[in-house]
Amino acid sequence: MKNHQQGFTLIESLLVLAIFLILSSITVFSVKPQANRMEDETFISQLKADLFFAQQYAISHQHEVYVAFSENEYNYYIYERNDLPRLVERYYSNNIHVYPGTLSLYFRFLPDGNISKFGSFTIVTKDKQYRVTFLIGKGRFYVTEE
Numbered sequence: 001m002k003n004h005q006q007g008f009t010l011i012e013s014l015l016v017l018a019i020f021l022i023l024s025s026i027t028v029f030s031v032k033p034q035a036n037r038m039e040d041e042t043f044i045s046q047l048k049a050d051l052f053f054a055q056q057y058a059i060s061h062q063h064e065v066y067v068a069f070s071e072n073e074y075n076y077y078i079y080e081r082n083d084l085p086r087l088v089e090r091y092y093s094n095n096i097h098v099y100p101g102t103l104s105l106y107f108r109f110l111p112d113g114n115i116s117k118f119g120s121f122t123i124v125t126k127d128k129q130y131r132v133t134f135l136i137g138k139g140r141f142y143v144t145e146e
Helices: 010-062
Strands: 065-068 075-079 090-091 095-101 105-109 119-124 129-134 140-146
Touching: 010 065, 010 075, 010 090, 010 105, 010 119, 010 140, 119 140
Parallel strands: none
Antiparallel strands: 065 075, 065 105, 075 090, 095 119, 119 129, 129 140
């Protein structure tokens, strides 16, 4: 009885390996832009939540609440007074840059929830640019992608 074992040839194996490498490299290149997009969305979402918190804290405690961005240190913080601990301190990626516009990077929410000054500032990420705009009156704000 003859034993006929047949396997794959070297060319067949190399062809399958080449197809696998091409498919896996396409996947790797498509994941990086998704990571940048998620980083942007996470930062914007967290910033909006923190600004709402600062506004609500000012209203509920009837105190001014300060918001300050440190451009070079890639962080922002929210505090009630200098002698008290900070309410929020957030660090963000060095791929994200915050620039003053008509509103400086230091502002405050008044005890009634209004903002001390109205205007906007700009957030620049690797792929996109956002504008955070505070409206006159009730301290409302919104974020738009430019």
